Amino acid sequence: MNNRRPSLTELNAFMTIVRHASFRAASDELGVSASTLSHMMRTLEERLGVRLFNRTTRSVAPTEAGTKLFRQLTPVITDLDSILADITTLGSRPSGRLRINTSEAAAMALMAKVIPRFVARYPDVELDLVTEGRFVDIVAEGFDAGVRLGEALPQDMIGIAFGGDSQFIVVASPSYLQEFGTPNVPEDLTRHRCIRFKMPSGKMYRWEFERHDQSLRVDVEGPVTIDNMNLMVEAAAKGLGIAYVLSSIARNAIASGSLVTLLEDWTPPFPGQFLYYPSRRLVPPPLRAFIDIIREVEQVQIQ
Secondary structure, three states: OOOOOOOHHHHHHHHHHHHHOOHHHHHHHHOOOHHHHHHHHHHHHHHHOOOOEEEOOOOEEEOHHHHHHHHHHHHHHHHHHHHHHHHHOOOOOOOEEEEEEOOHHHHHHHHHHHHHHHHHHOOOEEEEEEOOOOOOOOOOOOOOEEEEEHHHOOOOEEEEEEOOOEOEEEEEOHHHHHHHOOOOOHHHHHHOOEEEEEOOOOOEOOEEEEEOOEEEEEOOOOOEEEOOHHHHHHHHHOOOOEEEEEHHHHHHHHHHOOOEEEOHHHOOOEOOEEEEEEOOOOOOHHHHHHHHHHHHHHHHHHO
């Protein structure tokens, strides 16, 4: 094996030939002759001490060694391209498209301060928010980032917290409580009219409670099932039943007196919303700028 390390040009040529399965098509892309590529690959094989291609007059295909080299080089070349693109953008403003998968509640939290500041500062970035609410593989579905509650954050992702802790609360209207009474413990909810929440998966959400070392889930029943927490708050305010929603969504209704909170000692706060993105991937400039805005807003709130 030749001790001289293969050049980036040789490795890039090898990758291009494998992708096209053709020396001629690769030569057209690279702007060199097919004979030059063939000579370059023979040199590369001599340096590595292995045969990389099986060649016939009609086809070219990688050997087992060639296939292994291609698979291992692919993420390296991809990262290198990203690094070079990242460096070239340091002197320019972020631009392009930023796709984020989130829930409606998280999008509203971002809309309060983060998104207006981001849009004003980076007008060349197109922000695409998808608020379908279902858990998705953000990489497989082409998103730059996603938003989830901290307790559901994928372990192989980097998370950036924003908005502080979250809290699910139990709420009802004064008129409902006057007519049907007030539950004193979570188990009492099984005897009440509750507004159920249907998750994007189609499953009914079980109401979760915790106090001291005790935790439990309650399967509730009721006349209304809704897949939107803002509508749940509206339904509860109209006296249709008891709802279990994020405190941030019910804040205004509680402040106006149209809803009151119940079972407060059974609904402690928990880690809130996190923007998350793949840990094995370089951060695109628009996403890095968005993260910077989140941290900037969070720092101001702490002060």
